[in-house]
Amino acid sequence: MDKKWYAFGTREVVFAALGAALYGVLSFATNMLALPAAGNIALRPAVCIPMFFGVAFGPWVGFISGFLGNIIGDALSGWGFWIWWDVGNGLMGMIPGFAIPLLAGYRDAKSLVIADIFVIVGVVVGMGFSSLTEIFTSGIDFATAFGGYFIPAALTDVINGIILVPILMVAYDAIAVRTGR
Amino acid sequence: MLVAWKYKERNTIIQRLDPRARWIFLLSLTFSIVQFWDIRFLLFFFVISFGHYFLCRLTWKETRRIWTFVLTLVVVIIGINAVLTGRGGPGEVLKGPKHILWQVEWVVPWVGWTISPNITVEKIVFAITQMVRMLSITVLFIPLAYTFNPNQYGVTFRGLGLPDKVAVSMDLAFRFVPTLARDFSITLDSQRARGYEVERLEGGLIAQIRKMAPLVVPVTINAIVGGEDIVNAMDLRCFGLRKRTWIHKLEYRPRDYVLIGLSVLILAGSTFANLGLGLGNFWMPGWALRLFGF
Structure with a gap:
């Protein structure tokens, strides 16, 4: 694709805002619906939004969608403000955005696999950052940060991301073709 | 689905402070x-x-x-x-x-x-x-x-040194929330009318996530289609060519x-x-x- 991944023009301003609002609303909505989940693992399908917006509109859009979307979701639910988790969510959206130069389109198998690989890297970096920051802020040890925070968060986010991001990419392909952007 | 900000005006000394000073x-x-x-x-x-x-x-x-x-x-x-x-x-x-x-x-x-x-x-x-x-x-x-x-996030972070475009993006995001919540609600009702039971998703974790697609995809794609119109409208008004002014002015x-x-x-x-x-x-x-x- 000939998109410039670092661009931040009008299009990026609008889609970063849309991504953040969507992530916030869907996080809030899925919390309200109390979706069934396995054991103590919460089902958080909304995490696919910043990842997909990163893949579709670039890393800055992905970052703002994740960072601001998490703030909005927490503000709606009354969860307070956890800046290191907001930054972690931002990174989770940003890193898939670096896949753009490698994508040939939004529906061929190779592009979908590449996007999924970047999604996994994004989750590891984003949730890794937030979990490790807990060591300095909460004073927990590495084992607790890894087992108590990173694994539960990263596992569900990876599963959500690798399933829903390709579905959204295929659905978005029709719009991308129609708008020619 | 109704979304309501937890924020409300309380006339406290904290709320009378400039939000930038509060963040600092x-x-x-x-x-x-x-x-x-x-x-x-x-x-x-x-x-x-x-x-x-x-x-x-x-x-x-x-x-x-x-x-x-x-x-x-x-x-x-x-x-x-x-x-x-x-x-x-x-x-x-x-x-x-x-x-x-x-x-x-x-x-x-x-x-x-x-x-x-x-x-x-x-x-x-x-x-x-x-x-x-x-x-x-x-x-x-x-x-x-x-x-x-929530209406002051954009102007606050602009005042704290964030670029204009990022601050506008933050401002827009908070404004989009009620519209997107309404869209989500309409989509959820439409899917329920077709027999989709979000509260009774069956199968394993992966199957459950996959079954969320009928809810997540229409809301997202609909928002993107609407977003294209907003981009065009902003481009036609020459967004980003000059430094912005803000409705809420902080002093x-x-x-x-x-x-x-x-x-x-x-x-x-x-x-x-x-x-x-x-x-x-x-x-x-x-x-x-x-x-x-x-």
Whole structure:
């Protein structure tokens, strides 16, 4: 694709805002619906939004969608403000955005696999950052940060991301073709 | 689905402050707190944090949910972890002298390794220190969602130095929320009318996530289609060619300068005390040892 991944023009301003609002609303909505989940693992399908917006509109859009979307979701639910988790969510959206130069389109198998690989890297970096920051802020040890925070968060986010991001990419392909952007 | 911001106007001294000054205060205090492991210093911040919290005049009914979450996190994860392991903090807790209150030796079958977990006075003091530290940071930020006007996020962060475009993006995001919530609600109702039961998704974790697609995809794609129109409208109005002006104008007042000055002083003082004077390491009070009979 000939998109410039670092661009931040009008299009990026609008889609970063849309991504953040969507992530916030869907996080809030899925919390309200109390979706069934396995054991103590919460089902958080909304995490696919910043990842997909990163893949579709670039890393800055992905970052703002994740960072601001998490703030909005927490503000709606009354969860307070956890800046290191907001930054972690931002990174989770940003890193898939670096896949753009490698994508040939939004529906061929190779592009979908590449996007999924970047999604996994994004989750590891984003949730890794937030979990490790807990060591300095909460004073927990590495084992607790890894087992108590990173694994539960990263596992569900990876599963959500690798399933829903390709579905959204295929659905978005029709719009991308129609708008020619 | 109705979405309602937790924010409401309360006519408190905190809400009368400039939001930029409030952010500077919150961030300065956070960066000051993380420099200390000494409960004497942390209690100073603890008092400021709770003072700030009570000045926000939040009710128990409003904050009950977040308090349940915070106390579970602080007591169960951080407190118990600190008592049992003593790890995660400064090395003195594990390397220094130990006053053992309880210890058990357990030999692992087959391999013969001996594990001897213990609880020491040092670990208990460390756990209390940890909880005070964590609560001091958390309590600072709890009121934000309830006292910070969502319409002022954009102009606030612009005022704090963020680029115009990013600030506009933040502003737009908060404005999109009610519309997208309505779209989500309509989509959910439409899918339910087609027999989609979101509350009764069956199958394993992967199957359940896959079945969320009929809800997530239409809302997202619909938002993107609408977004293209907004992009065109903004481009036609030459968005981004000149510096923006904002509907909400923020102006510092004397009280804001006082708060900013105080925040900078606290941060500078903390950094000097920690890096310059070497203060703020883990402190083991003598009375704690006497309390447990040592």
